[in-house]
Amino acid sequence: MTASPPPFGVYVHFPWCVSKCPYCDFNSHAMKDAVPERQYLEALRRDLEHQLASGVAEPSRPVVSVFLGGGTPSLFAPQAIGEVLTMLRAALPFASEAEITMEANPGTIERGRFAEYAAAGVNRVSLGAQSFDDAALRRLGRIHAADETRVAAAELHAAGLANFNLDLMYGLPGQDAAGALADVESALALAPAQVSHYHLTLEPGTPFAARPPPALPDDDLTERMLEGCQSRLAAAGHLRYEVSAYARPGRECAHNLVYWRYGDYLGLGAGAHGKLSVLDDEGRVRGIHRTEQVREPRRYQRDPAATLKVREVEPAQRPFEFMLNALRLTGGVEQRLFEAHTGLPWSTVVAQVQRARAAGYLDESPPGAAVTGDFLRPSARGLQFLNDLLVEFLPSESGT
Secondary structure (H helix, E strand, C coil): CCCCCCCEEEEEEECEECCCCCCCCCCCEECCCCCCHHHHHHHHHHHHHHHHHCCCCCCCCCEEEEEEEECCHHHCCHHHHHHHHHHHHHHCCEEEEEEEEEEECHHHCCCCHHHHHHHHCCCEEEEEEECCCHHHHHHCCCCCCHHHHHHHHHHHHHCCCCCEEEEEEECCCCCCHHHHHHHHHHHHCCCCCEEEEEECCCCCCCHHHHCCCCCCCCHHHHHHHHHHHHHHHHHCCCEEEECCEEECCCCCCHHHHHHHCCCEEEEECCCCEEEEEEECCCCCEEEEEEEECCCCHHHHHHCHHHHCEEEECCHHHHHHHHHHHHCCECCCEEHHHHHHHHCCCHHHCHHHHHHHHHCCCECCCCCCCCCCCCEECECHHHHHCHHHHHHCCCCCCCCC
16 A cells, blocks of 8 residues: 655755844844855756755655745746746646745835745745834834835735745844734735744844843733734634744645654755655655755855765654654644654654643643544644643653
């Protein structure tokens, strides 16, 4: 019997920004000159060819999603983005309704360009709004103003790209609950398909971590912000399908669902990561590899084949990796997904699941189910204390 293998996507990283935000720990580099489009596209081509020729990636499954992330992919011209997508389509089979997302900064989009990106093959955009308070945007080091986000959203609709996400942050310096809710109201007024709502985090190695900004809201205040914003998003028909993502029904990000369901993705570009299953002849997982590219763009461009690192994900590590992703989903996942996507039997995690249920971190059954069963769905407590839930699935020191 043929198995149902994990879904397959592609992530392409574009590592340049106009400037580096003080809270950002992504692999992004402030531009000194114009982005080296031709050199970078050539490096992406060599990276793809190497991963396919070496057997790291097996191009047998259709691509269900492509995510062009960064950095700021919208610094690349529509023609360059089109070349990347043409290159991928020539090398890999694509699903007929493949989702193709491009991240964009409202401050880097020239008027009319969204229509050109759509013509190049982009059918979804993720727009980094972060806030609609201009003073807050300046404190975050953003290069755009709130009105530029509004203009960009209007142009997305005009270009037929109504399937777009707005990134918002809360817990900002000096922000109160009313300010956080006002940002959500401003976002909803632009009719996005999805709102991603993130708490500002002081990531290690960032300027904000070294010198935290003043007047950061305390935990009680940020919790009130979250509760109020969640209620407003739900009232507007944006359902929470993942810890930080709220979408209209049917508009959930397909690429994120590849991640959260422990699917596979080919990673291309400086600093890109990938996860690729090794399948047997019947489509069953018999091994999993993680790939990682060097972060520095110049080193990547010189020889992307030489800088690619590949490591095997040992069976003892897979339950934690699976749960780290799947337990972000508010709707949960079925037992069969764990077995199909890790290559391990359900018995591997039965004891941990039972402990997590006893602690109140997992619900007993999916919504509307007549009986309880082997189904993984985080409870409200589990979502609130997700790290404590995940600890249950950490591999033991013995590796068993």
